Amino acid sequence: MTESDVEAMARLRVAAFFEGSARTPDEDAAGLRRLLAGDGFETALEARIGEVSVGTCLLVRHELEPSHDLTPWLAGLVVDRNHRNKGIGGALVRAIEAHGASIGAERLYLYTWEARDFYAGLGWVVVEPFEQDGHPMQLMVRELRL
Structure with missing residues (x-):
């Protein structure tokens, strides 16, 4: 992601994850900019x-x-x-996994409920079910091949 893409991605993220919350696209864009300016471990x-x-x-x-x-x-x-449903999500997941392996991570974690079958199909494994803010979630892990 580059600076020129931050605003569009922030709008997409806010619509997907923060609808009905106080989070604004400007706040999300600021977070994305911090990732881009970081040490290279975290990425967008x-x-x-x-x-x-x-x-x-x-x-x-x-x-x-x-x-x-x-x-x-x-x-x-x-x-x-x-x-x-065109393979874009899977490609993004594989790219994040590759980045994780390149920085020396042995495994990655995520949480989800609605997309649990999607991630399982990409090789992610359920570690435990739990509740977050009254909603069911699953903690999942993906072992990375170094």
């Missing part, structure tokens, strides 16, 4: 078709605090509705 990847940004996925150190003291995490996978 983007999928494009031509000049159009169609999806994003993150690798972050911390997620779900204080529920789990694990790291690193695959987070924020989202693909624009008009481009779903």
Whole structure:
């Protein structure tokens, strides 16, 4: 992801994950910019078709605090509705896994409920079910081949 894509990806992320919350696209864009300016461990990847940004996925150190003291995490996978079911989400996940392996991570974690079958189909394994803010979730892990 580059600076020129941050605004579009922030709008996509807010619509997907933060609808009805106080989180604004400007706040999300600021978080994405911090990832881009970081040390290279955390990252924000983007999928494009031509000049159009169609999806994003993150690798972050911390997620779900204080529920789990694990790291690193695959987070924020989202693909624009008009481009779903075309392999873009899977490609973003594989790119995050490759990034994780390149920085020396032995495994990645994520949490999901609605997309649990999608991730299982990509080789992710359920570690435990849990509840977050009154909603069912599953903690999943993916062992990386170094």
